[in-house]
Amino acid sequence: MVVIRTAIPNKGRLADDAAALLRAIGLRVPSASDRKLLVNSGKGRYEVLFASPWDIPRYVAGGAADVGITGLDIVEETGNHVKRLLPLNFGACRLTLAAPEDSPLRAVDDVPDGASVATSFPNLVRSYFRRRGKEVRVVEVRGAAEVTPNVGAADLIADLVETGSTLRMNHLRAIDVVLESRAVLIAGADALGSKGQEIREFASAIGSVVEAESRRYLMANVPTAKLEEVRAFLPGISGPTIMNLIGRDDMVAMHVVVTEDAVNGIISLLKEAGATGILVMPIERMVV
Ligand code: AMP
Numbered sequence: 001m002v003v004i005r006t007a008i009p010n011k012g013r014l015a016d017d018a019a020a021l022l023r024a025i026g027l028r029v030p031s032a033s034d035r036k037l038l039v040n041s042g043k044g045r046y047e048v049l050f051a052s053p054w055d056i057p058r059y060v061a062g063g064a065a066d067v068g069i070t071g072l073d074i075v076e077e078t079g080n081h082v083k084r085l086l087p088l089n090f091g092a093c094r095l096t097l098a099a100p101e102d103s104p105l106r107a108v109d110d111v112p113d114g115a116s117v118a119t120s121f122p123n124l125v126r127s128y129f130r131r132r133g134k135e136v137r138v139v140e141v142r143g144a145a146e147v148t149p150n151v152g153a154a155d156l157i158a159d160l161v162e163t164g165s166t167l168r169m170n171h172l173r174a175i176d177v178v179l180e181s182r183a184v185l186i187a188g189a190d191a192l193g194s195k196g197q198e199i200r201e202f203a204s205a206i207g208s209v210v211e212a213e214s215r216r217y218l219m220a221n222v223p224t225a226k227l228e229e230v231r232a233f234l235p236g237i238s239g240p241t242i243m244n245l246i247g248r249d250d251m252v253a254m255h256v257v258v259t260e261d262a263v264n265g266i267i268s269l270l271k272e273a274g275a276t277g278i279l280v281m282p283i284e285r286m287v288v
Helices: 015-024 056-062 072-078 122-131 165-169 189-194 196-213 224-232 260-272
Strands: 004-009 038-040 046-051 067-071 082-087 093-100 116-119 137-140 156-161 172-181 183-188 215-223 241-245 248-259 276-282
Touching: 004 015, 004 056, 004 196, 015 196, 046 056, 056 067, 056 072, 056 082, 056 183, 067 072, 067 196, 072 082, 072 122, 072 172, 072 183, 082 189, 082 196, 093 122, 116 122, 122 137, 122 156, 122 172, 156 172, 165 172, 183 189, 183 196, 189 196, 196 215, 215 224, 215 260, 224 248, 248 260, 260 276
Parallel strands: 004 046, 004 067, 116 137, 116 156
Antiparallel strands: 038 046, 067 183, 082 183, 093 156, 093 172, 215 248, 215 276, 241 248
């Protein structure tokens, strides 16, 4: 039997979502705090390796794991040779270049040669400035870069930002985005060769969960006379499904898949059109 070993973060921001994603495709994943770092998690077909998110690209490139979940920022920074199979819908953040609020720097063009930039992403930051023909001094830090301009350890920072509140708290202003990041599913070239079919199956299962997460299954009884009007605001994967209601010709049952953020608007429109029995349900998986 082919065993797929998946590396996921053992702690930090991506750990819980990565474990939840594997659970959603049926793997038994203990909580990372159980301290066992390599677990068998699905009738012998899967193993889960808990690792530092920074080590995951190297493990996957070298074959210690077949696939892995980590941040795109880390994949790009470490530069290991891995294939990106799928962007995932968590861990969204931006590697952001920021300067003190009271500095005259408002855009990357204002950054003078010789300026120092504190970051945990020295490779990405160097190539970002190289592409713009600028020579900066990269000050490599392991975290908490935001404090460095305030204590005179660097002129600017490049750090991961989600909402920008940490920047504001430290009196910093974002001046550019070096990289848009989110969690990604990666695979190693060797594994794709020898276990290609199993890895594609695994990625497709993950993909179906990711697709389903942002959608809802909506059902409603709609007046037959309003069907055309209702169809106009309902996309559906291939249009809504319409079914007869036994003993009624003034109403039909309608089923449709809609995006989560459209649900509230659609419910209002359906009510206006006289729909009744409106139900909204989660979808476990969606294969498109
Ligand atoms: P951490 O657990 O803080 O070491 O971060 C691990 C990964 O989580 C990062 O490399 C990013 O891919 C991702 N991440 C998502 N949002 C943020 C954020 N606001 N700050 C830092 N990392 C984030």
